[in-house]
Amino acid sequence: KQEVTQIPAALSVPEGENLVLNCSFTDSAIYNLQWFRQDPGKGLTSLLLIQSSQREQTSGRLNASLDKSSGRSTLYIAASQPGDSATYLCAAGGNDMRFGAGTRLTVKP
Amino acid sequence: EAGVVQSPRYKIIEKKQPVAFWCNPISGHNTLYWYRQNLGQGPELLIRYENEEAVDDSQLPKDRFSAERLKGVDSTLKIQPAELGDSAVYLCASSLGRKGGETQYFGPGTRLLVL
Numbered sequence: 678k679q680e681v682t683q684i685p686a687a688l689s690v691p692e693g694e695n696l697v698l699n700c701s702f703t704d705s706a707i708y709n710l711q712w713f714r715q716d717p718g719k720g721l722t723s724l725l726l727i728q729s730s731q732r733e734q735t736s737g738r739l740n741a742s743l744d745k746s747s748g749r750s751t752l753y754i755a756a757s758q759p760g761d762s763a764t765y766l767c768a769a770g771g772n773d774m775r776f777g778a779g780t781r782l783t784v785k786p
Numbered sequence: 787e788a789g790v791v792q793s794p795r796y797k798i799i800e801k802k803q804p805v806a807f808w809c810n811p812i813s814g815h816n817t818l819y820w821y822r823q824n825l826g827q828g829p830e831l832l833i834r835y836e837n838e839e840a841v842d843d844s845q846l847p848k849d850r851f852s853a854e855r856l857k858g859v860d861s862t863l864k865i866q867p868a869e870l871g872d873s874a875v876y877l878c879a880s881s882l883g884r885k886g887g888e889t890q891y892f893g894p895g896t897r898l899l900v901l
């Protein structure tokens with residue numbers, strides 16, 4: 678069974694800092710890996726989807742990488758802003774996605 | 787375009803009572819998912835529909851949970867009877883349904899509290 682782990686569980690950084698969130702998964706036979714954002718009391722918003730044949734995806738200040746062989750993905754956020762404060766979840770698989778518990782990010786003004 | 791709609795947003799019930807959640811996916815999305823999210827955890831898949839067919843319900847506690855997706859559009863998830871441990875956020879998501887996994891779009895969820 679796929680197990681997804683996210684480290685750290687929580688992260689607090691000053692505004693403007695670049696940061697990296699980590700995601701690891703146990704079964705490399707995934708179809709894709711997705712990064713989501715969840716604001717308190719809200720549903721999940723998809724940020725980036727990386728197909729298994731891809732190595733990275735970029736959207737604005739966000740860049741996600743995928744290394745299937747090592748079972749790892751990272752989400753890089755450049756020039757963080759207070760509005761980036763949220764919980765970031767990764768999910769590995771395909772239709773049968775397994776989620777990590779998330780990293781709670783706080784960006785301080 | 788409207789996103790995934792869920793109702794109610796909040797529900798408080800006493801244990802042993804029944805409860806139902808409703809989901810309307812994005813128009814044209816053939817695949818519909820129900821997830822349960824416990825506090826501080828990621829969502830866990832309960833059931834996945836491809837049109838009207840439940841293709842993955844392995845994580846659905848079938849002794850008390852049931853779901854249906856009539857006509858391949860709206861879906862209802864029911865718990866009867868509810869237990870204290872069912873307190874969680876129930877999320878509905880949908881995707882286009884092309885073969886091979888694509889972006890899932892989530893609704894705001896229903897927050898259930900069982901007393």
